[in-house]
Amino acid sequence: MRRHDVRWRRLLAALLAMPLLMLAASAYSAPKTLLVLGDSLSAEYGLTRGSGWVALLDKRLQQEKINTGVINASISGETTIGGKTRLPALLSKHAPDVVIIELGANDALRGLQLSATQANLQALIDMARAAKAKVVLVGMQIPPNYGADYTDKFSQLFPAAAKQNKTALVPFFLKDVADKPALFQADRMHPNEQAQQTLLDNVWPALRPLLK
Structure with a gap:
């Protein structure tokens, strides 16, 4: 040749x-789309608009030139039941690539049975995956005054669901916040503006790999 x-x-x-x-x-x-499905901890309850951890996440994505749009579908008082009801329409409308599920704390506050919370979390994960979205499950814990047995089993719901479904997990959303009274608003339940960066830093290690 x-x-x-x-x-x-x-x-x-x-x-x-x-x-x-x-x-x-x-x-x-x-470009990717990130959907945050959460409760008051993600809905900027008691905070100046734009100062919550989700807004800080949006800014970090821009700073790091990660081409991802953020949809914050969080509602104060939301439960896993409410999230399960709303998620199908959100998935259809936004077609997210990643869904952050930050729900469950209000279930405990309202005394919802653990089995119901577990089933709802599973339904949320299944819905997101059926829509071809990756999932970040945000782990929560509750104060010990709810009883040692309930408190322990509640905290185990999140790592168990993440392990079963092989999803990304934030072990404890309020890590380095829950034990610091100065990082809470006057109601002693909702983190203040000073705590929001820490909340983002708790979520980031689980989320970042899914945006590559």
């Missing part, structure tokens, strides 16, 4: 490969 024939074939192969490379690059850089 002549040398110029070899060069021509190599050039032709390179030209044919270019559309595939461009498609791959386009897919890699395509």
Whole structure:
């Protein structure tokens, strides 16, 4: 085979490969959508608008040039039941690539049976996955005054669900916050603005790998 024939074939192969490379690059850089399904801890309850951890997350994504839009669908007082009711429409409307599930604390406050919370969390994970979205499950804990047995079993719901479904897990959303009274609002239940960066830092290690 002549040398110029070899060069021509190599050039032709390179030209044919270019559309595939461009498609791959386009897919890699395509913008993603992140949906946060949470309660008052994510809905900026008692905070200045734009100061909550979800808003800080949006800013961090921009700073790190991670092409991801953030939809905050959190509602104060939300339970896993309410989240299960609302999620299908949210998935249909926004088609998120990643769903952060930050629900469960209000279930405990309202005395919902643990089995019901567990079933609802599973339903939320199943819905998100059926919509081809990755899931970050945010773990919660409750004060010991609810009884040692209930408190312990409640905290185990989240790692158990994450392990069973092989989803990303934030072990405890209020890590480095729950034990610091100065980081709470006057109601002693909701973190203040000073705590929001810590909440984001607790979520970030579980979320970041899913946005690559």
